[in-house]
Amino acid sequence: MTTQMSGGQAAIEALKAEETSHVFGLIGSATMEMFDALYDAKGINFIGVHDERTGTHMADGFARASGKAGVVLAGQNGPGATNLVTGLSQARAAFSPVVSIAGMLAQGHIYRDAFQEVDQQSLFTPVTKKTWTAPSADRVPELFREAFRTALSPRMGPVQLNLPRDVLSAQAEFAPMQAPQGYRNMSVPAGHPDQIANAAKLLAGASQPVIIAGGGIKNTRGHAAAIALAEALNCPIVTSPGHGDAIPFGHPLNAGQMGPRGNAVASRLVKEADVILALGTRLGFNATFYTYDNINKDAHIIQVELEPTAIGRFFPVTLGIWSDARTAAQQLTAALAGLADRQRADNWTAAFQAERRAFLAQRDKDAIETNPTQPSGLFKALRAVLPQDAAITMDAGTLCLQATDALNYWTPGSLFTPLDFGLVGFSFACGLGVKCAQPDRPVVSLMGDGGFGMTVSELSTAVDHGINTVTVVMNNQCWGAEKAYQRDFFNGRYIGADISSPRFDELATLYGAKGYRADTLAEVGPAIEAALACGKPAVVDVAVDPNALYSFRRDSFKHRGG
Template structure:
């Protein structure tokens, strides 16, 4: 009779769920799983240098592929607690990450054992679901539940604690509960009456606007939105961080709205008489919770897969729970014979003129680079030289926040950010995961020097596994966002704002990667092109103007204005 250890059962269950990549960091509590992975050639194991950045890789992989990203933390206690930041980020971004965490032996619980921590309580607030295995025989069932929970709407991270004694236990293979592969489809459209009512509002609008978010991007529903927008002849704006949910090259592309977007898209939101919000919460990054960010008189149609998100942050006229693509299809069917009126044509033509002027100004202001290098010139260079297949990953922080609306996103998905959690140290590791998921695409990770300092140990992971991304370190020698606040609101009383860095190009070379350094604007395009084409993990250390800082959260310090 064939027997399997619990660790072997975990790997077999992952194979049943068709996982082909597992990111992880080896540890004694999960050793049975790692040993079983040795005999699983159909699963690629990517060993990382830190659990936090490893979860960011699984997050990037999930966003790039639409599949669940799996991370294995082999050690209970500190190995598990290092997962917290990565899972909190995935939770805020609704990213389907599955974390398998080695856990204390069941007989040692509540005995102040070595590396004991209450992992069930620790992860519950920052995951969609946290489970602790209680019987070895239920491993396939629990792994299946992890995939179902992570991939069902609205998606999110799941953690499974795996006590080490249950992983070591051997059972006859027939004793393990069967669990089929979890495939989640969402074809919900809302009621025909609600779709018809929404179509009537759009049909009679004079200044309509579509705002789309993660529900369109993550569901890969851009084709349906393009057809709907063209039928209505209506501009399409995006919530921040989702500027890739609609093709940059399309004439109806407005870019991102809100305080982290552009003035043209934001003005549309303030002037529209009907707003169709597809797959977006209209939350903090879009509105800062300020009613004036959207026209207070606008009739808002909001759709989301999660009922509690509808109408949560602003009054709406119609709410529709469901899949953004299916709802778009329903609206197209209702509006199939619709012809946009003269007022709508004037509205859209005026938008197109303002959008063209904005892009012209961006290019003209940065046509000739100056030293020290300005962020806008870097962004223009990327627009000029990056290929159409480029995926961009970004950190939080002042430089990356300036970049999100300024790059070309020609395919979906192409932009991965931590804006919902505001995380620094995310971008490089996320880019490595995205490249594993989309190996044929160019991946460019933008980071400040502070954030890269947090994540640069994963250069070893990139070199070891041949993950050829390009990391552009916008090196200004400081924690830029916070230094901007100290400059603008605290009388230039700088403390903890400046950062001493090594030459990152040399650091990359020491790891075995390819390092580049740019100190003059005239070199930038040639060097970035060389990094993209070098065929190795690459780091480009770009010295940007340390004075080119921007205070994004002025609302947080309005009490200090004028001080």
Template sequence: MTDTHSGGHAAVAALEAEATRYVFGLIGSATMEMFDALYESSVELIAVHDERTGTHMADGYARASGNAGVVLAGQNGPGATNLVTGLAQAKAAYSPVIALAGMLSSGHVHRDAFQEVDQQALFTPVTKKTWTVPSADRVQEFIQEAHRVALAPRKGPVHVNLPRDVLSAQTPVVATRNPGRYRNHSSPAPDTVALAAAVRLIESSARPVIVAGGGIKDPGAWEPVAALSEVIHAPIVCSPGHGDAIPARVERAMGQMGPRGNPEASRLVLDADVLIVLGSRLGFNSTFYSHDNINPETKIIQVEIEPTAIGRFFDIEVGIWADAARTAGDLAAACASAQSDTRENWMRSAIEARKDFLAQRDADAINRTPIQPSGLFKALRGVLPEDAAITMDAGTMCLQATDQLSYGGPHSLFTPLDFGLVGFSFACGLGVKLAQPDRPVVSLMGDGGFGMTMSELSTAVDHGISTVTVVMNNGSWGAEKAYQRDFFDGRYIGADVSSPPFDQVAAAYGATGYRADTVDEVGDAVRAALETDGPAVVDVAVDPDALYSFRRDSFTHRGG
């Protein structure tokens, strides 16, 4: 007699075959067979309080591990709809999140059934692909396909709808396939003609600059880029949100470029005669799509794994569809004999300017009470370990912090990127910690964002996930309040936030809380939090008047 099991058990068996370590999920009646299978599975359930934050945890886990992060919405309808924000965030970050959601029974579709929503249509715009499993005997096939698509270049989130009747139906137990048999094992090599054209352009340059984006953050990818920089005497700037693409200890690394970067890196980009763009789209966060940030006279070599991204926002001289790190290595080898005193002087000048900039930044940091952002960032630079993984929210203080802090290498900085999501950082940090348990994980966010997601403190406590969350508490939605100050005559409405003392909230959840009211207290509190066994929260009182407008062009029609 053939052994059978439920479609829900088949789904968990498929996850086990994928060597899935964690599922971030919220229980619901639509997927009870899956939860029953997880009871005795090697896959550990991280029980969350909200599907959105569960998706952020899966996102952080995926980015930090390089493997898929799996989130399970146990309930169809409202449980599924709560996934949308997190999946849109993962799509913007090209993060391989696999979302599984219960769905109403197949026979109830289009009958205005309880909690009915068209989940196939709902998830299509925010994923690489969405499927609805038609029968229990195909559950494993669709979960395998979900992993294959999510992890194929360019990576991204996918979604699988699992109808109630599919999960409850019995299906024969079958052997699972080896994931290595249905995965991509390579990426395209650079075209030799395009590579030769790029070499000629680099050799003719006097002021080359390398732009390093998210496409060079895979293991072993930054070293060829650093080698190319050394060979051709080109400073390296990082695209915003990817300041960890090159370790801060690399002398030729200049920090983040563009309107959300630092002035020295941005100046180098504008002064460059050739830009070698590796794994970056030159998109909104990097350039605002403006020649104010990319010199129209600069010749651009763009290397991208996604061919449609090449030349999309700025005219290019050479486009190369290939793996960026591999191409950097090939360029370094081809340019090895192309020495230039002019380029060497250019590089030396950039290094000295960077040193001066960093020294001046420390000198200009304001050490007073109430705490100023510059003083807070200096204090954090002095206490954060070199190997820390740092997660960020959206908002102006976090946007400033991304370039104010230093990173030991790829997968050390996790931000919302172009989706600009508030309430991301804390939950993301929990996923990062599970992926990299031996690293300290520090999550920065504002008081508004933490207020959205602090219920996951109990998740962190229940599962012993030891992260440090630094709440930069200025009692407001700071970006919007700055716009109201600068462009709407200080007519403040809806911009102030009333929050409880977050150190006490942490303690109420069973975590450890700290409070910092002065810059000197910041270092002591963060240092103590890093040594805490279990999750910790540091509530930092930041000056509510220390507001900053990043986009001063946003409301020029109201500007004075």
């Protein structure tokens, strides 16, 4: 039996068939047929935003936290659509399954310099896995199915669906919508048995092995499989940058984040290991700077990747295994159990664990607990007060860069960062999306004052929809990363680096949220505890020393691998 509907109604029916619970978006005249149908879609919670870019970050955070597709709807073509580009570029860098939908001018008006005309098909193609423009109303369900399937298929990523006005308004006959269970392939590849056997032998013969757990472990919640493998080898696990939550902080084999932006203990392990198991990581820029300064040139590298083109792309590998990282870890653990002659890296691991304990103790001891508030003192205060089950979102910029490895991630799936896109203005909006996906979990978003100033209008969204996150604004009155570069490499010739802002705690109150101010370090903990307990969206404005500028760890560049 078929049903006659408009293309806009069919679009909403397609979202319902995909079991969509949230749509983030900004209303616009180009998609009124969709919004009218959405009015009756009681199972879909529409979160009206103030900017399409931040709506995309919310969909991104929702997708990462839920494991489902995040949906964003730009109601207007032209400027409404172009505002999506930054958010989709961010989602692409994070391999986040965002389904982005935008209205588009009527097909009969294309190439006529029509109102708000832009070539959306060309615009979105470079920043998505795939972009479609629906040619007719009857094709709408088909393209929605393909959009969701593409976004959620390995490697996951954002997609764009452009819906012309005449397509949304046209009537057509539609068959019942397909449920995703009927057409979507969710299986993942396992490692070839011969490659697994060879990799197990290499690992079994290593005296200084290390596992690098990347997004392939984090995004599949594969920590248990990675830990079982590390325990079988008694070897340390380091995490790739931005994935410090891939392994629970409290596990004794967890060394923390490696690389030029990680901690010195984890970074040393990768520089000195004789066998490196890259488990679901590309060994990309933030992990290595693409140089042997951050990875042992003489090590045997076993790289496990779901994306075959990533294997051996940046560094030659001894063994490349095309597989889901969690599955390969389970296979390797089983293969090691069958090896009678294998070495345990007990001395290597015992030395690492002693160094790790000393590092963590020294981190607390070295924290500067004076006023004005220093970053190290702030991070120590945050470590003491943040709930162990908190989801933490980060912005780009040097304060958040330091915090990424200065906080403790007790629960896998608790850290959300811009990753390789390095986007300022991401964290607050991402946190709103995470909270929609996990409403019972505390969500804390860290931002600088510059980044929060970009996105502060979404406080209305948080208040209107009761999305109760806590945003900690580390207010140092400057663009810290750029000011540090100007200090270190341009003789302190500062231009455009200093900024001014209103008191964000007072601004939050004007929006109907709760605002807290921490002018001294002693006020930080109580302010965050009060914000977490207040039952409203909250902003904690923390005054941070503007002279506490941070560049890369200098030891990141000292090592030379030959």
